[in-house]
Amino acid sequence: MYELPPKEDERLSEFLTQYELAERWKLSGRTLERWRAEPYGPAWITIGGSIRYPMQDVLAWEAEHRSQP
Numbered sequence: 169m170y171e172l173p174p175k176e177d178e179r180l181s182e183f184l185t186q187y188e189l190a191e192r193w194k195l196s197g198r199t200l201e202r203w204r205a206e207p208y209g210p211a212w213i214t215i216g217g218s219i220r221y222p223m224q225d226v227l228a229w230e231a232e233h234r235s236q237p
Contacts, residue, residue, distance in 0.1 A: 183215070183223060210225040210229035
């Protein structure tokens with residue numbers, strides 16, 4: 169069966185902006201900028217000149233850095 173491609177807003181929801189990720193993690197946007205320069209943190213891509221974090225990479229990074237009691 170043929171599936172329609174995702175709508176533009178659905179595809180964009182698969183990514184977080186630097187500021188959305190900063191809000192999610194209660195960090196400053198500057199911290200994420202510094203992490204990208206180090207490099208540290210989840211993988212990121214540039215779309216139209218804007219930094220985007222793929223949600224699957226954010227979730228994977230969170231899982232890898234989860235503390236074990």
